[in-house]
Amino acid sequence: MGVYSHGWKRLTGLVAAAFVAMFAGPTFAGTLRICLDDDAPPYSFKRKSGTGGFDLAFGIQLAQRLGRVFEAQWFESEYEKEESLALDANALLSAEKCHLFAAYPLFSGMLGLPAIENGKLPEHEGGRGGPRGQRVRLGVLVATHAYHAAPLEIILGSRIDRQVKSLADLKGLKLGARAATLAGTLLLSYKGGVYMPDIVTLPVREDVLPALEDGKFDATLVERHHFDAWKKRHPDSKLKTSGYYHPVIVNFGYTALETNAALVSEVNIAIGAMIADGTAARIAAEAGMTFFMPTAPEVIERLTPGMLAGG
16 A cells, blocks of 8 residues: 555544634744655756756746745655655645645555654755655645646657557567656556566666667657657657657646635635636647646546557
8 A cells, every 4th residue: 555544534624724824834924835856847847957847837837826935945856766756745744844745646556644753854945855864743744636637649750650449559679768757567468467577677867769769679658758858858859749648647736635625725726716717728839848738537547457458
């Protein structure tokens, strides 16, 4: 089940939510501080040349809608373990470094009460993280509504010319997959592992797109948004989109502590308005990111064997 259990209970009732909001949660009066990954384009990035990304611009607009002043809390992600993102988010929120943690995949198993009491802060702007970082008591995570979806698309090498309408159309191709990722798992699990002999598995820290560009394999399954960022950095790339999106689609939203329920309610209203009036799509276009509307179910309860083997 990972480090997050499914048996947690959320506070209910307006009185309880209001009471908790008065006595708990970050107190940055009049501000909306959002935790942003410093190296996750097209979502967010911070470099010597400046900052940018969809989540940075979306957060600024969100703060304006709420009548608050936007502040960014930059952090450095470490995705060596499956649970790392959930623990990083929880530690930063529990240490009151931010109100919201952006670009959070909406999986049920990454919400709720953690199975461990304390976690270490990741490296972050204004403080030390990592092995020697501060340990904090972890809280209960809840999610806002999704503000975009992040589908996985088959990307083809320059020499491949075929229509792809399902994973079955990849037969005969050498495939690339990154270990310990959803995309890699879906390729490895397809039809009980039928493609395993044809898959080149890369370490979790190695990007599949440069290897695909170099011809080390013929096709891969990757987040369309990751491909957007690749094309922006490499406009002369010969890699091709297939137009085929895997049916397992993950929505992205914010996560926050359960004790900040009143803010989550405000954020949910603002997210709905920003999607409805086209603000979210406009911000995505300005960031060079393909916008996808959130899909149902909003939160994936679990990945079933059928979901893993399909496509």
